[in-house]
Amino acid sequence: xxxxxxVFEPLLNGNEKKYLDDCIESGWLGSNGPYVKKLEKDFxxxxxxxxxxxxxxxxxxIDVTLRAMKELxxxxxxxEVIIPSFNIISAAQSCIYNNLKPVFVDAEPITWNIDxxxxxxxxxxxxxxxIVVHIYGLPSDLNPIIEIAKKxxxxxxxxxxxxxxxxxxxxxxxxxxxxxxxxxxxNKHISCGExxxxxxxxxxxxxxxxxxxxxxxxxxxxxxxNLGWNLRMSNLQAAVACAQLEKINKTIEIxxxxxxxxxxxxxxxxxxxxxxxxxxxxxHYWIFGIVINDDVKINAKxxxxxxxxxxxxxRPFFYPMHKQPxxxxxxxxxxxxxxxSEKLYEKGFYIPTGLNLTDEKLEYITTxxxxxx
Amino acid sequence: xxxxxxVFEPLLNGNEKKYLDDCIESGWLGSNGPYVKKLEKDFxxxxxxxxxxxxxxxxxxIDVTLRAMKELxxxxxxxEVIIPSFNIISAAQSCIYNNLKPVFVDAEPITWNIDxxxxxxxxxxxxxxxIVVHIYGLPSDLNPIIEIAKKxxxxxxxxxxxxxxxxxxxxxxxxxxxxxxxxxxxNKHISCGExxxxxxxxxxxxxxxxxxxxxxxxxxxxxxxNLGWNLRMSNLQAAVACAQLEKINKTIEIxxxxxxxxxxxxxxxxxxxxxxxxxxxxxHYWIFGIVINDDVKINAKxxxxxxxxxxxxxRPFFYPMHKQPxxxxxxxxxxxxxxxSEKLYEKGFYIPTGLNLTDEKLEYITTxxxxxx
Numbered sequence: 001x002x003x004x005x006x007v008f009e010p011l012l013n014g015n016e017k018k019y020l021d022d023c024i025e026s027g028w029l030g031s032n033g034p035y036v037k038k039l040e041k042d043f044x045x046x047x048x049x050x051x052x053x054x055x056x057x058x059x060x061x062i063d064v065t066l067r068a069m070k071e072l073x074x075x076x077x078x079x080e081v082i083i084p085s086f087n088i089i090s091a092a093q094s095c096i097y098n099n100l101k102p103v104f105v106d107a108e109p110i111t112w113n114i115d116x117x118x119x120x121x122x123x124x125x126x127x128x129x130x131i132v133v134h135i136y137g138l139p140s141d142l143n144p145i146i147e148i149a150k151k152x153x154x155x156x157x158x159x160x161x162x163x164x165x166x167x168x169x170x171x172x173x174x175x176x177x178x179x180x181x182x183x184x185x186x187n188k189h190i191s192c193g194e195x196x197x198x199x200x201x202x203x204x205x206x207x208x209x210x211x212x213x214x215x216x217x218x219x220x221x222x223x224x225x226n227l228g229w230n231l232r233m234s235n236l237q238a239a240v241a242c243a244q245l246e247k248i249n250k251t252i253e254i255x256x257x258x259x260x261x262x263x264x265x266x267x268x269x270x271x272x273x274x275x276x277x278x279x280x281x282x283x284h285y286w287i288f289g290i291v292i293n294d295d296v297k298i299n300a301k302x303x304x305x306x307x308x309x310x311x312x313x314x315r316p317f318f319y320p321m322h323k324q325p326x327x328x329x330x331x332x333x334x335x336x337x338x339x340x341s342e343k344l345y346e347k348g349f350y351i352p353t354g355l356n357l358t359d360e361k362l363e364y365i366t367t368x369x370x371x372x373x
Numbered sequence: 374x375x376x377x378x379x380v381f382e383p384l385l386n387g388n389e390k391k392y393l394d395d396c397i398e399s400g401w402l403g404s405n406g407p408y409v410k411k412l413e414k415d416f417x418x419x420x421x422x423x424x425x426x427x428x429x430x431x432x433x434x435i436d437v438t439l440r441a442m443k444e445l446x447x448x449x450x451x452x453e454v455i456i457p458s459f460n461i462i463s464a465a466q467s468c469i470y471n472n473l474k475p476v477f478v479d480a481e482p483i484t485w486n487i488d489x490x491x492x493x494x495x496x497x498x499x500x501x502x503x504i505v506v507h508i509y510g511l512p513s514d515l516n517p518i519i520e521i522a523k524k525x526x527x528x529x530x531x532x533x534x535x536x537x538x539x540x541x542x543x544x545x546x547x548x549x550x551x552x553x554x555x556x557x558x559x560n561k562h563i564s565c566g567e568x569x570x571x572x573x574x575x576x577x578x579x580x581x582x583x584x585x586x587x588x589x590x591x592x593x594x595x596x597x598x599n600l601g602w603n604l605r606m607s608n609l610q611a612a613v614a615c616a617q618l619e620k621i622n623k624t625i626e627i628x629x630x631x632x633x634x635x636x637x638x639x640x641x642x643x644x645x646x647x648x649x650x651x652x653x654x655x656x657h658y659w660i661f662g663i664v665i666n667d668d669v670k671i672n673a674k675x676x677x678x679x680x681x682x683x684x685x686x687x688r689p690f691f692y693p694m695h696k697q698p699x700x701x702x703x704x705x706x707x708x709x710x711x712x713x714s715e716k717l718y719e720k721g722f723y724i725p726t727g728l729n730l731t732d733e734k735l736e737y738i739t740t741x742x743x744x745x746x
Contacts, residue, residue, distance in 0.1 A: 009400060024613075029385075030558070057429075058603075059603040093588070093600050186403035194606065221688070221689055222689060227466050329598075
């Protein structure tokens with residue numbers, strides 16, 4: 001049997017060591033360090049926004065963005081924010097912490113992104129923003145969302161944690177919004193273990209974000225007119241992220257190659273695979289997903305257990321936000337059905353796409369998957 | 374004139390580079406990495422608690438500790454937590470975020486720590502905990518606090534961010550409490566730019582802390598029965614902190630030497646200096662503080678401006694919690710006078726104690742300070 005194959009593996013073959021050495025030699029460890037500034041400049045340039053603000057992680061990026069927007073745009077408590085139900089908990093949780101109400105929209109069955117046709121029906125006079133999450137490496141369909149946002153005067157936040165370097169109609173994801181949030185978690189295209197960034201072209205919003213992420217310190221040090229958090233990123237984290245940004249195109253190339261191979265080798269299994277492309281983008285395969293067909297008796301959990309017994313690590317798909325026990329308890333749910341997200345959780349999971357994945361291992365994985373059916 | 378003298382400077386002459394190289398070579402960047410585990414073990418051993426849980430920073434350490442305690446001990450909303458008024462905003466802010474009420478106690482005029490004689494008078498039937506902050510490198514007087522806590526059945530949290538390796542009657546600070554929080558911010562004895570840890574000997578509390586710091590993920594990944602935060606520390610941060618922990622005794626020695634020299638050279642200025650020792654501890658001089666005498670016309674702000682014009686960086690003392698504009702706005706303040714904290718802010722500031730500070734620079738600094746008067 002093969003060695004254990006992790007679902008993700010970073011590739012740290014660039015300037016990571018050199019830049020870390022530089023942090024130690026220069027004595028710059030903290031959030032005022034030069035790599036933090038470099039990452040803010042280089043990553044915002046790369047994505048096509050004017051400014052960047054590094055933070056501790058992708059969840060923190062959403063927390064501070066909503067906080068800053070709520071303050072700057074004077075959103076009242078219980079204002080509503082539209083987010084995809086098929087998503088990690090971070091965006092919905094940020095809403096709760098900011099006394100905003102998350103409103104969940106079902107996924108679209110092919111791309112697994114927010115179903116843009118279902119957005120307008122949940123808009124009320126309390127709606128203030130849409131958080132667009134580019135799910136699993138394929139962008140959401142931004143044009144209809146931008147149109148809706150204009151029509152109802154809503155802000156757009158792009159959560160592009162899963163889509164570093166991805167494009168929509170040739171233009172970078174993260175550049176279509178009032179603010180874009182990214183994670184540099186271990187499994188992301190650009191990774192420093194834990195880290196995140198907010199991008200925006202609005203200087204006022206940037207200043208608010210920088211204020212709230214630094215405990216609301218002001219010019220009069222230690223005097224506070226508001227409460228924030230410490231969400232500062234260290235120079236060490238930024239050094240590694242800078243090194244990874246330099247080779248992002250190579251990383252994406254590897255991911256696309258892995259995705260294309262899986263598409264080819266798994267094309268005959270009774271399951272839907274990650275959507276390879278749409279009219280506006282090619283999949284970057286941040287992850288490679290498999291959704292087992294309805295008429296096949298096994299569900300994702302069983303499939304994953306069987307693969308684990310073959311030393312193949314996998315991950316479940318997101319559990320829909322509109323089914324989360326905590327949101328039931330908080331009484332923020334309605335009775336709308338969102339069947340696509342539910343089916344994705346029940347039947348979906350994803351398989352190894354580590355940057356060191358060899359062809360041999362990939363073929364072993366696909367053989368084991370075929371054996372499931 | 375001398376080169377600019379920063380108020381803090383780290384000394385990165387140990388295994389920092391080696392351990393960072395190891396992170397890159399092994400591919401371990403994230404919070405599951407071996408240096409995170411090592412730091413949790415080594416630092417809890419060092420301080421005399423059973424368990425450690427690494428987090429993003431010292432503020433986060435308090436946030437997650439209060440959250441975990443509130444849940445575990447079933448504290449009601451608006452339960453009260455006693456904290457020193459002379460303090461950074463983190464502890465008070467954590468109370469607010471956890472729907473707890475911070476109750477502020479004035480400082481003691483010699484040690485600048487919480488005035489233990491004033492604690493009992495603020496205890497009500499809603500009081501649940503005391504956050505003891507070891508201010509500026511000298512421990513709080515723990516015995517009377519422990520006695521009060523026993524008498525009223527209160528939990529003790531030690532915020533030992535400013536007192537790594539310090540002792541109270543020969544026993545390590547951080548070991549006297551139900552939970553102790555530490556920061557590894559750039560200016561701390563052990564530093565990794567941004568970082569923190571919670572120590573406890575209560576396994577149930579540890580588990581709650583680990584749950585809340587990791588977005589309340591459970592065994593059923595992506596299904597949440599509660600809301601947390603992402604407060605995870607990366608392996609990179611932990612690697613540098615591990616290297617610094619190895620030489621903590623040397624660091625403390627340097628700090629004590631700097632403090633002793635300042636005591637000697639500044640003994641005749643019309644000001645109170647950091648308290649060199651008490652019956653229970655010697656000062657570690659995390660910072661070296663100066664509080665200008667009342668009968669001297671200049672205040673801290675003027676003194677600091679003059680020193681900055683001589684290329685000497687300083688920092689103001691904490692602004693008292695009971696005077697913070699944000700807490701006035703939140704209507705959580707009472708009219709009790711806390712004159713010691715107020716005076717400390719008005720007349721107090723601290724001067725360079727960087728780990729690279731040469732005798733020559735130290736003498737230059739003391740000359741410029743004497744020139745103020």
